[in-house]
Amino acid sequence: MKKTAPKKSAPALKFDTNWKYDPAPESADHVVIDKQYGLFINGKMQAPVKGKYFNTINPARETVLASVADATSEDVDKAVAAARNAHSKVWSKMKPAERGKYIYRIARIMQERARELAIIESLDGGKPIRESRDIDVPLAAAHFFYYAGWADKLNYALPGKQVTSLGVAGQIIPWNFPLLMAAWKIAPALAAGNTVVLKPAETTPLTALKLAEIIRDADLPPGVVNIITGAGATGTALVNHPGIDKVAFTGSTDVGKIIQKALAGTDKKYTLELGGKAANIIFEDAAIDQAVEGIINGIFFNQGHVCCAGSRLFIQESVAATVIRKLKDRMETLIVGDPLDKNTDIGAINSRPQLDKIKALVKAGIAQGGSMHQSSCAIPSKGFWFRPTIFTGVAQSSRIVQEEIFGPVLAIQTFRTVEEVIEKANNTPFGLSGGVWSDKGSKVFKVSSKLRAGVVWANTYNKFDPTSPFGGYKESGMGREGGMHGIYPYVQVKD
Numbered sequence: 001m002k003k004t005a006p007k008k009s010a011p012a013l014k015f016d017t018n019w020k021y022d023p024a025p026e027s028a029d030h031v032v033i034d035k036q037y038g039l040f041i042n043g044k045m046q047a048p049v050k051g052k053y054f055n056t057i058n059p060a061r062e063t064v065l066a067s068v069a070d071a072t073s074e075d076v077d078k079a080v081a082a083a084r085n086a087h088s089k090v091w092s093k094m095k096p097a098e099r100g101k102y103i104y105r106i107a108r109i110m111q112e113r114a115r116e117l118a119i120i121e122s123l124d125g126g127k128p129i130r131e132s133r134d135i136d137v138p139l140a141a142a143h144f145f146y147y148a149g150w151a152d153k154l155n156y157a158l159p160g161k162q163v164t165s166l167g168v169a170g171q172i173i174p175w176n177f178p179l180l181m182a183a184w185k186i187a188p189a190l191a192a193g194n195t196v197v198l199k200p201a202e203t204t205p206l207t208a209l210k211l212a213e214i215i216r217d218a219d220l221p222p223g224v225v226n227i228i229t230g231a232g233a234t235g236t237a238l239v240n241h242p243g244i245d246k247v248a249f250t251g252s253t254d255v256g257k258i259i260q261k262a263l264a265g266t267d268k269k270y271t272l273e274l275g276g277k278a279a280n281i282i283f284e285d286a287a288i289d290q291a292v293e294g295i296i297n298g299i300f301f302n303q304g305h306v307c308c309a310g311s312r313l314f315i316q317e318s319v320a321a322t323v324i325r326k327l328k329d330r331m332e333t334l335i336v337g338d339p340l341d342k343n344t345d346i347g348a349i350n351s352r353p354q355l356d357k358i359k360a361l362v363k364a365g366i367a368q369g370g371s372m373h374q375s376s377c378a379i380p381s382k383g384f385w386f387r388p389t390i391f392t393g394v395a396q397s398s399r400i401v402q403e404e405i406f407g408p409v410l411a412i413q414t415f416r417t418v419e420e421v422i423e424k425a426n427n428t429p430f431g432l433s434g435g436v437w438s439d440k441g442s443k444v445f446k447v448s449s450k451l452r453a454g455v456v457w458a459n460t461y462n463k464f465d466p467t468s469p470f471g472g473y474k475e476s477g478m479g480r481e482g483g484m485h486g487i488y489p490y491v492q493v494k495d
Helices: 073-091 096-112 114-125 129-150 178-191 206-217 232-240 253-263 288-304 317-331 352-367 418-425 441-450
Strands: 039-041 044-046 053-058 063-069 162-165 168-172 195-199 225-227 246-250 269-273 279-282 312-316 371-374 389-392 409-415 433-437 455-458 491-494
Touching: 039 073, 039 206, 053 114, 063 206, 073 168, 073 195, 073 225, 073 232, 096 114, 096 129, 096 178, 096 206, 114 129, 114 178, 114 206, 129 178, 168 178, 168 232, 178 195, 178 206, 178 246, 195 232, 206 225, 232 246, 232 253, 246 253, 253 269, 279 288, 279 418, 288 317, 288 409, 288 433, 312 317, 312 418, 317 389, 317 409, 352 371, 352 409, 409 418, 418 441, 433 441, 441 455
Parallel strands: 168 195, 168 246, 195 225, 246 269, 279 312, 279 433, 312 409, 389 409, 433 455
Antiparallel strands: 039 044, 039 225, 053 063, 162 491, 371 389
16 A cells, blocks of 8 residues: 655745835925914904913924914903903894804814814824824814704703803813814804804913914904913912803813812812723723724824723723734834824824823833733834834733823723722722723723713714713813813803
């Protein structure tokens, strides 16, 4: 009998991991950024009283983009006076439907200049152009459209009530979503008949200043919206100004507490949208591949510079190994680099101080016994960058579990039962957001109803809509923005 050689098994498949996307940069040739910007007060750009300016830089290249006015208390006085005059003489007396037309016009011009706004947002803030182009700018315009529709319907929303504006709103916005946060603040205030003094973050003022140009081009009456730039001292002067009727702040919990103390004993209304440390919960019956994409979006979107980021990941023990393996594989596909390249998934960290904070907390995570894994991606030699990072083996008391990192860093824990994960998820001073991933609707409703968070997503993450209210509990703030709830902090209601 003739012997035959044993059949050889098919060779293992090999995937070439050395391929790269060709660069796909968004052209910025058509974008005009002035060398110097003043303060937008009473419908026009004005030089600051004391003539002080500061530089805003591109965090991806560490190059200066523009010189921006540093407003002092005297400039704040001028802006508040302009807003008060516009409120008492023009805006509050205008028919609501006419106010709505102006807000619609702002939204339409934003759409016309969407590409320019997206590029400037990425240059000044470091976020990928895909996010600025597809999320930030369209959503900002959508908020103006939405609240334009509310301008003449407030009496219908509150039947039998007399609804009037508050007066002048002082608004302070953060650096992570500069244009979107400006829209969140300005649009409902205008729809309710108020006038505005807005202060953008000192590291990302340029799209707010471009919005000032749009407001001017929309022929909004002078003084209705005033935009002043500066750092903490400017914000303090605005919050403490006796001519302000309403304070709206989005930013860190520490600064929010300072504002709350400053307003104690005054009759000023206020809303605070502060920090978060959201729990993203993956159950064993979840669609795992879909959940992994949700984890990626939840923590690495906008470099983790998101107050509602899913920065605490809880995975049911039976699927933890699978989820973590798939998560690590997916992390290897993420591209960190030039924010204007359309291939980029993760852009630059907003500033050097923020990068230093991320590094310090990561170092603390290692010191406290956590096991760190980072993507092997290359990062540019110049600029502020941090690789996608996950931690396993962390304790509930670890700093990286309890403190907001505001960067692309994820802390992973496991759980066995529904009761256990609810207890762990709520064991935080924050209460802004959360996520639940499960194929069982009853489980989703049970868990989401027990999470002490203002917003809970089910089988998705980071989905926003201007019709939906957003805000948190505990140290994540008070009040809501978005939807009809976003109008309430800007009106007086009488029987």
